Structures are given as C-alpha cells and as structure tokens.
Amino acid sequence: MKATMISRHDCSARDLDDPLAPLRQQFDLPQGVIYLDGNSLGARPKAALARAQHVIMAEWGTDLIRSWNTAGWFDLPKRLGDRLAPLLGAGTGEVVITDTTSVNLFKALAAALQMQASDPAQAARRIIVSERSNFPTDLYMAQGLAAWLDRGYQLRLVDSPDELAQAIDADCAVAMLTHVNYRTGYQHDMAAISSHCHAQGALALWDLAHSAGAVPLDLNGAGADLAVGCTYKYLNGGPGSPAFIWVPEKHQARFRQPLSGWWGHATPFAMEPGFAPADGIARALCGTQPILSLALVECGLDIFAQTSMEAIRRKSLALTDLFIALVEQRCASHPLGLVTPRGHARRGSQVSFTHPHGYAVMQALIARGVIGDYREPAIMRFGFTPLYTSFADVWDAVEILRDILDTLAYDIAAKRDAVT
Ligand SMILES: *Cc1c(COP(=O)(O)O)cnc(C)c1O
Numbered sequence: 117m118k119a120t121m122i123s124r125h126d127c128s129a130r131d132l133d134d135p136l137a138p139l140r141q142q143f144d145l146p147q148g149v150i151y152l153d154g155n156s157l158g159a160r161p162k163a164a165l166a167r168a169q170h171v172i173m174a175e176w177g178t179d180l181i182r183s184w185n186t187a188g189w190f191d192l193p194k195r196l197g198d199r200l201a202p203l204l205g206a207g208t209g210e211v212v213i214t215d216t217t218s219v220n221l222f223k224a225l226a227a228a229l230q231m232q233a234s235d236p237a238q239a240a241r242r243i244i245v246s247e248r249s250n251f252p253t254d255l256y257m258a259q260g261l262a263a264w265l266d267r268g269y270q271l272r273l274v275d276s277p278d279e280l281a282q283a284i285d286a287d288c289a290v291a292m293l294t295h296v297n298y299r300t301g302y303q304h305d306m307a308a309i310s311s312h313c314h315a316q317g318a319l320a321l322w323d324l325a326h327s328a329g330a331v332p333l334d335l336n337g338a339g340a341d342l343a344v345g346c347t348y349k350y351l352n353g354g355p356g357s358p359a360f361i362w363v364p365e366k367h368q369a370r371f372r373q374p375l376s377g378w379w380g381h382a383t384p385f386a387m388e389p390g391f392a393p394a395d396g397i398a399r400a401l402c403g404t405q406p407i408l409s410l411a412l413v414e415c416g417l418d419i420f421a422q423t424s425m426e427a428i429r430r431k432s433l434a435l436t437d438l439f440i441a442l443v444e445q446r447c448a449s450h451p452l453g454l455v456t457p458r459g460h461a462r463r464g465s466q467v468s469f470t471h472p473h474g475y476a477v478m479q480a481l482i483a484r485g486v487i488g489d490y491r492e493p494a495i496m497r498f499g500f501t502p503l504y505t506s507f508a509d510v511w512d513a514v515e516i517l518r519d520i521l522d523t524l525a526y527d528i529a530a531k532r533d534a535v536t
Pocket of ligand 1: 216217218219251253254294323325326346359
C-alpha cells in the first residue's frame with residue numbers, strides 16, 4: 117500500500133482537533149525543545165513549583181513536625197496511591213507510592229516467592245521466569261534476592277515473548293515481567309500471560325515502569341498478582357520521585373515482605389519491639405518517605421485527573437503511527453530499522469529505531485533540541501507523551517532527523533556521557 121505523503125499542515129490541522137492539546141499549557145517546557153524523553157523523565161507540571169514552595173515554606177517551615185498530621189504527610193503514600201489506582205485498574209487501598217521501583221520489586225518478588233513457598237502444593241517451585249531483554253535492575257534485584265535466600269531459586273530468561281508460554285511451567289514460581297519493554301516498546305498481553313501463569317500454578321508479577329500513565333491498564337481485570345512501577349516517567353512526578361507497589365486485596369493477607377520497617381507495622385506509634393504487619397496495603401511500606409519529592413507526584417496526577425487513559429491512548433497511537441509513517445516517508449534512504457511493533461495491541465507509547473550510528477545521531481538530535489535517548493545496541497528511543505506532545509512536534513522532529521541524516525551532520529566519534 118502506498119501511503120499518501122503527509123504535510124506539516126496536516127499535522128497542525130490534527131493539533132487543532134486534539135482534545136488533549138490544552139493540557140500542554142500545564143507543563144513548563146523550554147522554548148525550542150521537542151521533548152521525546154518523557155518515558156525516562158516526565159516534563160515538569162507548572163504546579164510543581166508552587167507545591168514545592170508550599171511544602172517547604174508552610175508545611176515544613178511554619179508547621180514543622182505538626183505537618184505529619186496536619187498536612188497529611190504520614191498518609192501521603194496511601195492517599196496518592198489511591199489517586200493513582202484508577203490509572204492502573206487497581207482498587208482503593210491497593211496501591212502505595214513509596215521507595216524505588218528496584219526496592220519495590222525486591223519486596224514484591226520476595227513476597228511472591230514466600231506466598232508460593234508457604235503453599236504445600238507449590239513449595240517445590242524454584243524458577244523465576246523473566247526476559248533477557250528486561251530492564252537490568254529487575255534482573256539484578258532478582259539475582260540478588262535469589263542468592264540471598266540461598267534456597268536454589270533460579271532465573272530462567274527467555275529471548276523472545278513467544279517463548280514465555282513454554283517457560284512458565286510447573287517449575288515456575290513467579291513470572292516477573294515488564295509489561296512494556298524499555299528498549300523496544302513491545303507490550304505484553306497482561307491478561308493472557310497472567311492467566312497462563314495461573315493455569316500453571318505460577319504467580320504473575322508485573323513491572324509497569326513504561327506502562328503507568330502511558331497505556332490503559334486493568335490490573336484487577338487482567339488477574340495480575342502483584343505490580344510495581346515508576347512515577348518519574350510518564351506520570352511526571354519529578355526526578356527520582358518515589359515508585360509505587362500494587363498488592364491486590366485478594367493477596368494482602370498473605371503478603372509478607374522482608375523490609376519490615378516501622379511504616380509497615382500494625383501500630384507504628386505503639387513502639388513495640390516485635391514486628392506485626394499492618395492490615396492492608398500499609399504492610400508494603402518500610403520507613404519514612406521523602407515527603408518533598410512524594411508531594412510533587414500529586415501535581416502529575418492532577419493533570420491525569422482531567423482526562424482519561426482511553427483519550428491518552430488514542431492520541432499516543434496517533435502520535436506513534438505518525439512518527440513511524442513520517443520517518444519511513446522522509447528518511448527512506450537511510451539505514452533505519454523499526455524495532456517497535458506496528459500492531460497497536462503490542463505497542464507501548466514509544467518508538468525505537470536502530471541506526472548504525474544511533475548514539476551519534478541522537479547526540480546531533482539533542483544538540484538541535486529534539487530530546488530522545490539512546491539505548492544499547494544502536495537504538496534511538498523516542499517517547500511520546502500525549503499530555504504535552506503535539507502532532508506538529510512529531511513533524512518537526514522528523515524533519516530535523518531527516519536533515520541530520522541527509523547532511524551527515526553527526527559525529528561518529530561522539531564521546532559517551534555517563535547517562536545516555
Ligand atoms: C525505569 C525502570 C526502572 C527504574 O528503577 P529505579 O529503581 O527507579 O532506578 C526499573 N525497571 C524498569 C523496567 C524500568 O523501566
């Protein structure tokens with residue numbers, strides 16, 4: 117099929133028709149920047165500055181320690197978890213915002229292994245299934261936990277999603293999967309895989325780092341068992357903002373995690389010497405949270421509350437379809453390879469292309485204001501965030517990419533920064 121050529125005018129016309137376009141006004145983005153890295157660090161909600169000032173001056177400065185009660189600091193992980201829950205398809209009292217994704221994954225995986233070990237019918241299982249292409253920290257945390265437990269747990273890593281069904285078998289205790297792959301943008305079928313896990317007697321633990329705020333999620337509807345994810349990516353919580361953990365009501369009574377700090381205690385201020393886990397989601401907490409950073413997560417959630425994940429998904433697919441079509445039309449003579457699935461059901465909210473000089477080309481793009489990022493091997497990654505990316509932005513980004521490629525305006529000896 118020969119696609120018709122798309123013009124910049126077509127893209128601007130789509131912006132005029134876009135119901136999400138006004139939300140861009142709620143973000144502060146520098147002039148001259150097309151920001152296609154919201155999958156790594158979301159842009160700043162304008163409201164975050166005033167919120168930070170209020171927390172620092174009024175809550176901390178004036179009210180001091182009283183703010184644990186009067187400003188609701190102590191309940192913030194649960195209150196914000198409840199605000200995030202609808203975006204995940206989770207229930208009230210099933211999510212807390214706390215700690216980091218790595219730490220929450222450790223807690224969730226430990227709890228899942230413990231749930232299996234305490235069930236005589238499942239206790240012999242020793243395999244944790246994941247993907248070799250998973251984000252490294254997930255694999256590292258699983259390796260660390262398995263070595264620490266020293267009970268013979270082993271990671272079984274598959275090289276392709278097609279191998280998962282076979283790998284999740286009668287020896288598998290937990291499938292620990294990232295729903296949308298950070299490098300390729302491939303999206304798993306959460307419901308199908310979770311149900312396969314259950315048919316085999318395994319548990320399904322999902323990492324939603326590249327899914328939360330990016331694609332519609334239905335954790336309870338999909339029958340997932342546990343989940344974790346970031347708030348600083350598509351949720352625009354700010355650099356290093358605390359992560360989330362979801363423990364569904366059906367598993368809360370059995371959920372025990374090893375980081376049994378006082379925030380997870382049934383009566384933290386009774387100051388008892390023995391640990392007794394709180395009822396409900398609070399048992400997923402450990403200790404005192406970074407309140408300043410945690411408070412700013414709400415500014416991102418306030419923007420999501422003005423739209424729906426369905427509207428965001430519609431625009432996300434339109435943006436990524438447009439980007440793929442424009443790159444293929446305008447950069448056709450260059451050695452670019454699409455690694456993101458074309459099928460909508462299997463695509464997250466990013467598009468990745470390989471290029472033999474991917475790192476150098478990305479550095480040239482960034483120098484000209486088109487901010488994406490680079491991931492080994494040879495992958496240029498472009499994240500699309502419907503809350504603040506326009507259709508004209510997509511046109512302009514591809515035009516700059518075309519110019520860089522046509523004129524060879526990149527330095528193949530470009531020095532690597534520590535963070536690529
Ligand atoms: C971004 C990301 C993380 C980040 O973990 P941190 O503990 O926040 O550093 C973890 N897992 C996946 C799949 C990610 O994409």
